Amino acid sequence: MDCLFCKIIQGDIPSSKVFENEYVYAFKDINPQMPVHVLIVPKAHLGSADEVDASNSRYVAAIFEAIPRIAAQAGLTNGYRVVTNVGEDGCQSVKHLHFHLLGGGKMSEKMN
Ligand code: 5GP
Ligand code: ZN
Numbered sequence: 607m608d609c610l611f612c613k614i615i616q617g618d619i620p621s622s623k624v625f626e627n628e629y630v631y632a633f634k635d636i637n638p639q640m641p642v643h644v645l646i647v648p649k650a651h652l653g654s655a656d657e658v659d660a661s662n663s664r665y666v667a668a669i670f671e672a673i674p675r676i677a678a679q680a681g682l683t684n685g686y687r688v689v690t691n692v693g694e695d696g697c698q699s700v701k702h703l704h705f706h707l708l709g710g711g712k713m714s715e716k717m718n
Contacts, residue, residue: 621633621634625675628668629648629664630669631649633645640710642686643708644676644680647703647705673705681710682710685709691706
């Protein structure tokens, strides 16, 4: 499959890894929008959060189990934001489910 994040998970495209386990791969965003900007992806190809169901939700659970560890490792002691964009209206550009972990400063109260 021609998927950028599948290629990153497989190591065919280099990335700055910050966390990995059986279900999860996390790496630095190439175009950070905050001092800390990590992308957290399932090691199975899911197109977006819109494809999550009972057959694959273990991956999402594993991602959310990893988030506090990744945040602590990044020094985010004062909070952070987790975002996932879905589809055209959500401005999703890479069609492999990913969660943005953003922090290292005060963010906008606006969500859009
Ligand atoms: P989206 O807009 O789909 O929610 O987020 C995609 C994210 O992937 C963007 O923040 C973008 O900077 C990041 N990105 C795109 N291509 C690459 C890449 O090749 N390597 C890394 N590390 N991040 C990428
Ligand atoms: Zn993929």
